[in-house]
Each structure stands twice: as C-alpha cells, then as structure tokens.
Amino acid sequence: MDLRHLRYFVAVAEEENIGRAAARLHISQPPLTRQIQQLEEELGVTLFIRTPRGMELTQAGELFLEEARNIRSLVEQATERTQRADQGKLGRLDVAIFGSAILDAIPKLLLAFRNHHPDVKVVLHTMTKAEQIEALRQRRISVGFNRMLTPLEDIGVQQVAIEDLLLAIHADHPLARQPSIRFADLQDHPMVLFPTGARPSFIDRVIGLCSESGFQPQISQEVGDAVTGVALVAGGFGVCLVPESATTLQFPSVVYLPLTDTPPNFHVDLSCIYRKNDQSPILAAFLETVEEYKKTSPGSRR
Amino acid sequence: MDLRHLRYFVAVAEEENIGRAAARLHISQPPLTRQIQQLEEELGVTLFIRTPRGMELTQAGELFLEEARNIRSLVEQATERTQRADQGKLGRLDVAIFGSAILDAIPKLLLAFRNHHPDVKVVLHTMTKAEQIEALRQRRISVGFNRMLTPLEDIGVQQVAIEDLLLAIHADHPLARQPSIRFADLQDHPMVLFPTGARPSFIDRVIGLCSESGFQPQISQEVGDAVTGVALVAGGFGVCLVPESATTLQFPSVVYLPLTDTPPNFHVDLSCIYRKNDQSPILAAFLETVEEYKKTSPGSRR
DNA sequence: TTCGATCATACCCAGAAGGTATTGGTGAGG
DNA sequence: CCTCACCAATACCTTCTGGGTATGATCGAA
Numbered sequence A, B: 001m002d003l004r005h006l007r008y009f010v011a012v013a014e015e016e017n018i019g020r021a022a023a024r025l026h027i028s029q030p031p032l033t034r035q036i037q038q039l040e041e042e043l044g045v046t047l048f049i050r051t052p053r054g055m056e057l058t059q060a061g062e063l064f065l066e067e068a069r070n071i072r073s074l075v076e077q078a079t080e081r082t083q084r085a086d087q088g089k090l091g092r093l094d095v096a097i098f099g100s101a102i103l104d105a106i107p108k109l110l111l112a113f114r115n116h117h118p119d120v121k122v123v124l125h126t127m128t129k130a131e132q133i134e135a136l137r138q139r140r141i142s143v144g145f146n147r148m149l150t151p152l153e154d155i156g157v158q159q160v161a162i163e164d165l166l167l168a169i170h171a172d173h174p175l176a177r178q179p180s181i182r183f184a185d186l187q188d189h190p191m192v193l194f195p196t197g198a199r200p201s202f203i204d205r206v207i208g209l210c211s212e213s214g215f216q217p218q219i220s221q222e223v224g225d226a227v228t229g230v231a232l233v234a235g236g237f238g239v240c241l242v243p244e245s246a247t248t249l250q251f252p253s254v255v256y257l258p259l260t261d262t263p264p265n266f267h268v269d270l271s272c273i274y275r276k277n278d279q280s281p282i283l284a285a286f287l288e289t290v291e292e293y294k295k296t297s298p299g300s301r302r
Numbered sequence C: 001t002t003c004g005a006t007c008a009t010a011c012c013c014a015g016a017a018g019g020t021a022t023t024g025g026t027g028a029g030g
Numbered sequence D: 001c002c003t004c005a006c007c008a009a010t011a012c013c014t015t016c017t018g019g020g021t022a023t024g025a026t027c028g029a030a
Helices: A003-015 A018-025 A029-043 A059-086 A105-116 A129-137 A183-188 A202-212 A226-234 A244-248 A281-296 B003-015 B018-025 B029-043 B059-086 B105-116 B129-137 B183-188 B202-212 B226-234 B244-248 B281-296
Strands: A048-051 A054-057 A090-097 A119-126 A143-146 A155-170 A190-193 A218-222 A240-243 A254-257 A267-275 B048-051 B054-057 B090-097 B119-126 B143-146 B155-170 B190-193 B218-222 B240-243 B254-257 B267-275
Touching: A003 A018, A003 A029, A003 A054, A003 A059, A018 A029, A029 B059, A054 A059, A059 A090, A059 B029, A059 B059, A059 B090, A059 B281, A090 A105, A090 A129, A090 A281, A090 B059, A105 A119, A105 A155, A105 A281, A129 A143, A129 A267, A155 A226, A155 A244, A155 A281, A183 A202, A190 A202, A190 A226, A190 A240, A202 A240, A226 A240, A226 A254, A240 A244, A244 A254, A267 A281, A281 B059, B003 B018, B003 B029, B003 B054, B003 B059, B018 B029, B054 B059, B059 B090, B090 B105, B090 B129, B090 B281, B105 B119, B105 B155, B105 B281, B129 B143, B129 B267, B155 B226, B155 B244, B155 B281, B183 B202, B190 B202, B190 B226, B190 B240, B202 B240, B226 B240, B226 B254, B240 B244, B244 B254, B267 B281
Parallel strands: A090 A119, A090 A143, A190 A218, B090 B119, B090 B143, B190 B218
Antiparallel strands: A048 A054, A143 A267, A155 A240, A155 A254, A155 A267, B048 B054, B143 B267, B155 B240, B155 B254, B155 B267
C-alpha cells in the first residue's frame, strides 16, 4: 500500500465517481480504477460497491475512509513539524546553569528565546562548571552557562554579559558609613568568597584583583554561590564581592556599594558554552538569541 | 513521499548504517541511499548527518522518526480494522424494536451477537412497524423487529421465534377459578387489546383467532404495548391475550393461563426485517446469529 | 601509507504507473 | 422497445522510477 493509494481512495470516496475523482487528481480514469482495485485486493476487502451511477462506500470502506484521512493528515503534520524542527522552532533544548546564575541575564535570555521559539521546550539543569563540560560532551545538555570560561578543543564559548563588581556589605558595617569605599580598604576586613568547587572560578578572579591592588583578602568563609554569600553578609560574616546582577537579591540589612580606586578591568563575565560541532538548529537559534540579547541590553555589559 | 520512504527511513534510523539497513530491507545499498536523499529533498530537511561510521539522526530526524513510526503503526491498524469491519466484527448496527419486544428473545439475541462480535456497537431504537420500514429504506437502521410482518419488494423477513399465546388474567377473575379455560369462553369477558397503530398487527391476529372460534371479542381498551396491556389487566380492565414472552412481566395480581380448544395455529410470530439489497457484513453476521439462536432455543418456537 | 568501512554516483533494466481506445452494463428518455 | 448517455472495466502501449551492479570519494585505523 502506498500513500498514493490513500489519496486516490479518498478522492474516489468523496466524489463517489471514478471519472470525477480522476479529473480532480489530474489523471485519467483507467489507472485510477486499477489503483482502487489494487488497494482492495491488497486489503482483501471490498471498499466500494459499483453501481451504474458511481461508486458507493461499503461499511468497511467508510471505516477505511476515516483511517485514510487520519493517516494523510498525520503525514502532513509530520512533514510540517519536521520542517519546523529543522528551523529550530520545535524541539527541546537542555540548558545547564550554575548555582546563582538564575539572576538577571539568564531569565531574560530564556524569556526572549521562548518568545521567538514557543514550541522549543527549554529544560534547565543546575550543574557546576566541570559537570557542565562533561554533560556537554555526553550530549546530555546543549548549552551551559558559567563564568571564567576558557575555550577548549571541542567546546565553544560565547560571552553573554560583562558585569561590574559591587561590594555586598552589612548596613551597620564600619565601611558602610564612608561616602565611598576604596578597593584596597577591604584589606583589613574579612571577606566571604564563592563559589567552592572547580577552579578557575570567580574566587580566583577576586583574589587576582586583590593582589593587583596589593593585598591578600582575609577569607572569612567560602560558600557555594552568591545567594549563600550575600546571606552570610547579612549574618555579619564580612563583606563579599558580587556581580552586579546579585543586586536582585534584596536583604534588609545588606547594601550594595560601588568601589573606587579599582584595578583595571574590574568586571566579571557571564558566558555560555556549547559543543563546537553541534549542528543543531535549536542551538544555532539559541546562540543567535544570545547575540541579539547582547545588542539590545547594553546596560549589562561594558 | 511514500510509505516506502518511511519504511526505509525507519530502517536506516534504527541501523544507523545504510548498508545494514539495506540488507534488512532486502535491497542493495545505492537505491536506499537515493530514497533517503529523495525524502530529505522533498522535506527540505537534513534528516541524517553522514559520518565515516554511519548515519546519525539530526534533531529534526529524531522527530521525524517518531512521526514515521506513528504513521506506520496507524497504517497497520487501519488495514487490520478495515479487514475486521469487512468480516462484520467491527462497526455499528442500528436495530429497531417495538414497544414491548424488549422481552425474552431480543435481549438474548443481542447478547449472543455481542459475544461473537464484541466490537460491533449495537444501537437500539424504539419504532412502530411503519417507522421501522421507513427507517430501513432511509438506511437509518439495518434491522427491525416486529410481529405479523409480510415481505415487501425491497424488505426481507426472517423469523426469530413463534410464541404460544397465553391469557393474562386477574387472579380474582371468575374465569381464573376454573381448572382450564376454553378459548371460546372469553366471548363474554371484556378484553384488552394491543398495539394501537399500524395494521395489520397483533390486534388483527387476536380478532382473527376469535372469529375462527365463532365470537367477536368485547374490546375493553386498546393500548400501545403488552406492558400497558398487562398493567390494565392488573387494574381489572379485563383479560388480555399475550405472547408467552410477556410472562417475564410479573404483576402480583396477574396470572398467565393456557387456553384449551383453541383454533389451529394459535401462535404469533416474532421476526426481523432488513433491506434485501443490504450487503453489510454486519447484517449478514447478525442474521446468522438469529439463525443460530433459533436452532439453540427450540423452547421458544413451535 | 594502505586497507577497510561507509556513503555517494553513474548507468542499466524491469516493473509499475499513467495514457488512449474500447468494451460491457445499466438506467433514462424518445 | 430501442437508443443514447454514463459509468466502470479491460486491453494495450508508453513513460517514469525504483532497484541492481559497478565504481568513486572520504575518512579512520593499522
């Protein structure tokens, strides 16, 4: 059986007349007769009763008509959906994020992507940097978000944003009384650092910036992510350098202050990583959305 | 696109290798390559990425694989269901019954048919004799049950059962005290007759039997069906001749008694009617069940 | 570098789909 | 009652396409 048989059968069933059906199908009558005969023979079922006035469906034919229409519409849907999938408009994208990256940029990015590709199901996974790279290689995810990423042989990097660093500090802290805080003044104050885990990370960036300013930070506590870090600041464990997107975390007793006399390039990046050889149209569409986001959100990059 | 394309595509997708897939399909490799290329071209979508180790599905290909499997299984189901419909094992049978025919034979018959053809949906309609014939001609029903039917040009009749006639009589009625009741003794007692409506009917049979015995019945009341008739007997309106299947109606004050000295052929038939030119396998199966029923229920015919 | 595995291409053949002409059967109208 | 119109079926031819064989191109492993 062929899809052609179904197309022909539906035409004959609807016209109840082989000649008219043949005209509608742009073929002549005899081949159509033969195709219908073939179909009946293959099924072993009489689908039509031939009358001098035309073709009339049997009960089995009625049923087969329903089925044939179903199949034809399913075929149509299949091609259409496949084409949409090919254009990256249908499917699934597995995205890894890190502990506190749910702030600011990423939600906006995902929202923008959703708007352009409403039928792509975005699945979020929380992973550390090392887990992300492993999951990328195992194809469990297609995109990972993180900071301080370096390109690898098989892993591409695309920058999403560059953020200023701010100081999260307790409102009652002595430094918080000053009109402005010089970066080097942090030397004498215990500091909360994050994240623990795979190096190099944001921790190394902070320590590097301190040493550029000529001091070693007093480490009060190392924690897993920015959320925990700011929570410890609220609990009086010290101060904490955070990316500006952390300001979406509002604690009653924590204020975010800019720093002066900072070393050059007092920023931290947010980037995404992906398999370089990933041909997926969905990934291409996603990276395009990232590019678009960078252009339309100049406030979050320097 | 063809069902062949789908079959080939699924094979290649499953084997991830054109050569092996070709072997599985019992064709050589080059035609298979070409068919896959055709499919991709027609869809305008790259379904596979060719690697030196074989064929790997793209994301769009993964989706199309699901769809292709769906379609193929639907095609399989369609042929199977159509064949079952052709054998009268799947479909719908519209059956008309008359007022009180729901007694005895018809439920048993329908039950037997259900057992042999569980996927045929039997739909019951209550209709008078005239309505049944009109509905048959308009193809709204396929079978009708009634009594006293005569074959017509386009309508076939098949007898289902022949029932004895009994007298429904109030337990306190004077005649009910006698050891046996002679039919002619009904002459002096008012009688409830049914059904009203299209003639000839059961009414005419009863009147005919009376005149064969040499009397005219005293008509107490004409009612629509046996159920109402027996109810009036219970209410003291008189006696009522009923087919023996009416004994399934048990009223506390009504008894059913046989009659003696009856004219010959003191019976009434129950038959079904159908379109003579109806080729439906379901009807054929139903009439066969009727035939079977007559053989296995000798008690209900004489 | 060579060999083996894999997919792609070139070319041929056979079978099947489609076309034209005609037959057979049935019902409406003169 | 006959004829014509209409419809499906058949016969036969043509064309197209799916499948076969032989071969090429590419890449990875030995």
